[in-house]
Amino acid sequence: DAGVIQSPRHEVTEMGQEVTLRCKPISGHNSLFWYRQTMMRGLELLIYFNNNVPIDDSGMPEDRFSAKMPNASFSTLKIQPSEPRDSAVYFCASSLVGLRSYEQYFGPGTRLTVT
Amino acid sequence: GQQLNQSPQSMFIQEGEDVSMNCTSSSIFNTWLWYKQDPGEGPVLLIALYKAGELTSNGRLTAQFGITRKDSFLNISASIPSDVGIYFCAGTSGTYKYIFGTGTRLKVLA
Numbered sequence: 371d372a373g374v375i376q377s378p379r380h381e382v383t384e385m386g387q388e389v390t391l392r393c394k395p396i397s398g399h400n401s402l403f404w405y406r407q408t409m410m411r412g413l414e415l416l417i418y419f420n421n422n423v424p425i426d427d428s429g430m431p432e433d434r435f436s437a438k439m440p441n442a443s444f445s446t447l448k449i450q451p452s453e454p455r456d457s458a459v460y461f462c463a464s465s466l467v468g469l470r471s472y473e474q475y476f477g478p479g480t481r482l483t484v485t
Numbered sequence: 486g487q488q489l490n491q492s493p494q495s496m497f498i499q500e501g502e503d504v505s506m507n508c509t510s511s512s513i514f515n516t517w518l519w520y521k522q523d524p525g526e527g528p529v530l531l532i533a534l535y536k537a538g539e540l541t542s543n544g545r546l547t548a549q550f551g552i553t554r555k556d557s558f559l560n561i562s563a564s565i566p567s568d569v570g571i572y573f574c575a576g577t578s579g580t581y582k583y584i585f586g587t588g589t590r591l592k593v594l595a
Binding site: 374376401403411412413415418420425426461463465467472473474475476477478479481 | 488516520525526527528529573577579581582583585586
């Protein structure tokens with residue numbers, strides 16, 4: 371079975387440019403998460419979707435960040451305009467949230483470098 | 486953001502040795518997850534724990550949910566070179582919001 375798919379795997383862009391990261395969750399999962407990982411702060415939850423609806427976006431750093439989930443098989447995280455401090459690895463994870471299971475399965479990540 | 490304390494931060498071991506690491510929290514959790522992350526890859530789920538005292542194995546890996554519900558342990562038996570990586574714990578009190586550990590970096594000497 372295919373796991374979580376993310377694209378691109380690497381992105382290098384200049385400050386001020388728009389960046390769009392993409393994610394395809396595991397088929398059948400009803401929840402999707404965007405995380406950011408840095409050496410200093412570890413894994414931080416940016417936003418959580420359940421059944422394609424944003425439930426918790428309290429981790430989104432600022433208005434430059436936005437995320438959408440137009441359907442159950444696709445989500446995007448957009449940064450506009452990008453800044454050097456946005457450089458990090460961005461992960462998408464999906465889960466089948468139900469009676470017991472909150473197990474989250476991560477994608478391979480997108481390494482973003484903003485120069 | 487908040488992170489859980491993992492110990493040790495890093496360790497070098499000889500191939501074939503057993504490895505133990507732990508994760509502690511100031512809060513009570515009702516689910517613990519253990520992940521392994523290889524360089525340039527995403528965390529891979531190894532073991533999930535749902536009940537205090539629970540002991541769960543996955544091959545050479547065994548994890549335990551501490552009885553206080555504030556800690557968890559991961560053991561790797563007979564380590565091999567491919568066990569190299571960073572091991573993360575993650576805990577939740579029952580919601581989607583996990584708190585992740587600081588990670589234990591494991592290096593195996595052949």
